[in-house]
Amino acid sequence: MDIPEPIVTVRNLSKIYAQGEIQVTALNQISLTIAAGEFLTLMGPSGSGKSTLLHIIAGVDRPTSGECLVQGVDVTQLNESELADWRNQNVGFVFQTFNLIPVLTAFENVELPLLLTRLGSAQRRRQVEAVLDLVGLSDRMHHLPRQLSGGQEQRVAIARALVTDPKLVVADEPTGNLDSRSAQEVLGLLQSLSRPAGKTVIMVTHDPKAAAFGSRSIHLEKGELTR
Amino acid sequence: MALPLRYSFRNALVRWRSTSATVLGIALVVFVFVLLQSLAAGIERSSGNTGDPRNLLVVRKGSTAESASLIARQNFQDLRYLPEIARNPQGEPLMAADVLVLVNLPRRQGAGEANVLLRGVTPRGMELRPQVRLAAGRWFEPGHREVVVSAKLARRFEHFDIGQSFRSGSATLTVVGWLEGGGSAFDSECWLDADECRSLFERDMYSSFLIRPRDAAAGEQLMARIEADRRFKLKAEREVDYYRKQTMTAAPIKWLGNFLAVTMSIGAVFAAMNTMYAAVGSRTREIGTLRVLGFRRRSVVLALLLEGGFLALIGGALGCAVAFYWNGYTTATMGFETFSEIVFEFRITPRLVAEGLLFAVMVGLAGTFLPALRAARLPVIAALKSL
Structure with missing residues (x-):
């Protein structure tokens, strides 16, 4: 049996926040590997450091110490501009609050990451239409976010995360603002991205039912891996 | 790569209630600027339009x-x-x-x-x-x-x-x-x-x-x-040159126009700044999202500057449009050369309109610059966590 290549390798990762004179340890010497095509769920109570770990892996936050290799690139060593480019090319983001741009239509929201690529408008259109079709929203592409339900907004956000065809998709409590039916749809969609589509999905969640959709689950508590 | 223009335009328009005060403020500044400059332009045109280039005018030295x-x-x-x-x-x-x-x-x-x-x-x-x-x-x-x-x-x-x-x-x-x-x-x-x-x-x-x-x-x-x-003990010069120099009356009006415009524009800059700080404040998470998606700081700054500039342009156009109502209106003032009543028309020239619009955009950009800089400097993670 082939052992999948790790897409993420975290070594001795620590993150310490300074709150006034008090130092708060969000992550303490974390080490882990995530294989390509995994659907990993990060669980733990509030303040356990799971979102911080997700943000560091996705190149949104920086650790205090340690290494974080994603597809062989140590993202902790990239400068601000390099990180911006790297995120655009390698990571798809799904947020709890969807984070769609309210003045742009579903199509325009999904197209946003592609504006940073060299693709022409026709190619961009094809890719946007393809991912909107994938998430079942072809008929809503010219709707503004306020004209969509919460579940539809989150599916637009997933389409936006997928449109650049990244290897890694990170989702921070993606079902936190959804009713149970919409949550099931979104989780099913994320699940279909991993093994069948070959993408690696890392999802932060509080919800054990949501975590059950993942292929592996890890728990953090007080900044440390517990299991 | 910059954010699409429609992002800036729609954001400027979507908050029309909160931005209308800024637009009106800038419109007022541009109106005063254009109207006073049009007075000066009318006086200058009246003098500049006088005489025959073939004639010489002789006065005492x-x-x-x-x-x-x-x-x-x-x-x-x-x-x-x-x-x-x-x-x-x-x-x-x-x-x-x-x-x-x-x-x-x-x-x-x-x-x-x-x-x-x-x-x-x-x-x-x-x-x-x-x-x-x-x-x-x-x-x-x-x-x-x-x-x-x-x-x-x-x-x-x-x-x-x-x-x-x-x-x-x-x-x-x-x-x-x-x-x-x-x-x-x-x-x-x-x-x-x-x-x-x-x-x-x-x-x-x-x-x-x-x-x-x-x-x-x-x-x-x-x-x-x-x-x-x-x-x-006489001096002779071309009649048209003589009248072209008789624009002393326009100078204080021009000065007043510039002075009022600059003074009022300070207020307008603060109004624009207030509007754009509010815009940045209410869109912090949105700005964070754009940064996460890969847009750089300068793209965010540019988008906000465009938004402020666009608002100011609307204000400028409004100010010019209101001022244009007086175009061709005949009025009079005392001429400083002759100390007599001189009659002239308000002249809203294309150049004045262009200057008014440019002035408006400059006010808008000045008011937007600091809020835009603040938005760009927001740490991504802090921006994402904002409510």
């Missing part, structure tokens, strides 16, 4: 204006037969002597009194100023106490209707016609016979001479000759 110039009558005879001066088909030299007198007359509807410039002209004077034409009535007859007043002044002064008479000192003059100066300084004058003018107002001297040289070379020679001849 040291005089800044015709009305302050006194020239001995003998000088007229001394100059008249100089060979550089052109002659009409009857063989008479094309040279005119004018007498300028200021009289104080009542405005219509009891709006006080103001100085009016009377110009005593000779038949050659009228021949040398073809841009002045009779709009109504008839021309004055030499030897009669008759006057032809500017049609534009006639709307502003009492007793300036045709057939009416007005007194100035011991003189009573009857209005027999209205003249039209074609938007020139002559629109602010009343013309009568030069000899009658000298006699009525007891002037022994002329104010200026108007000469048509044979050609441009003869004009140069004549100017040099008059300048060099110590008997005369």
Whole structure:
């Protein structure tokens, strides 16, 4: 049996926040590997450091110490501009609050990451239409976010995360603002991205039912891996 | 890569309630700026539109204006037969002597009194100023106490209707016609016979001479000759150049326009800044999302600057549109050159509109710069966590 290549390798990762004179340890010497095509769920109570770990892996936050290799690139060593480019090319983001741009239509929201690529408008259109079709929203592409339900907004956000065809998709409590039916749809969609589509999905969640959709689950508590 | 323009435009428009105060503030600044500059442009146009490029105007050395110039009558005879001066088909030299007198007359509807410039002209004077034409009535007859007043002044002064008479000192003059100066300084004058003018107002001297040289070379020679001849103590220059310099009245209006615009723009900059700080504040997470998606700081700054600039452009366009309502409106002020009422039109030129819009955009950009910088400096993670 082939052992999948790790897409993420975290070594001795620590993150310490300074709150006034008090130092708060969000992550303490974390080490882990995530294989390509995994659907990993990060669980733990509030303040356990799971979102911080997700943000560091996705190149949104920086650790205090340690290494974080994603597809062989140590993202902790990239400068601000390099990180911006790297995120655009390698990571798809799904947020709890969807984070769609309210003045742009579903199509325009999904197209946003592609504006940073060299693709022409026709190619961009094809890719946007393809991912909107994938998430079942072809008929809503010219709707503004306020004209969509919460579940539809989150599916637009997933389409936006997928449109650049990244290897890694990170989702921070993606079902936190959804009713149970919409949550099931979104989780099913994320699940279909991993093994069948070959993408690696890392999802932060509080919800054990949501975590059950993942292929592996890890728990953090007080900044440390517990299991 | 910049954010799409529609992102900035739609954000500017979507918050129209909160941004309308900023737009109106900038509109007011641009309105004041454009209107005051259009006043100055109207005065400048009136002076710049006066005279014939072929004519030379002769005044006493040291005089800044015709009305302050006194020239001995003998000088007229001394100059008249100089060979550089052109002659009409009857063989008479094309040279005119004018007498300028200021009289104080009542405005219509009891709006006080103001100085009016009377110009005593000779038949050659009228021949040398073809841009002045009779709009109504008839021309004055030499030897009669008759006057032809500017049609534009006639709307502003009492007793300036045709057939009416007005007194100035011991003189009573009857209005027999209205003249039209074609938007020139002559629109602010009343013309009568030069000899009658000298006699009525007891002037022994002329104010200026108007000469048509044979050609441009003869004009140069004549100017040099008059300048060099110590008997005369006169100076000659092209009539159009003389009037082009008579724009002193426009200078303080321009200054006031600029001063008010700058002062008011400080307020408008703060209004724009307030609006854009609020915009940045309410969109912190959105800005964080854009950064996460890969847009760089400069893209965010540019998008916000565009948004502020676009708002200001709307304000500027509104200010120009309101100011344009006065385009062509005739008004008057006291001219600092002659101390008489000068009539002119508000002139909202394309250049003024462009300046007004540019000014508005600069105000918008100045007001947006700091909020945009603040947005760009927000740490991504902090921006994402904001409510």
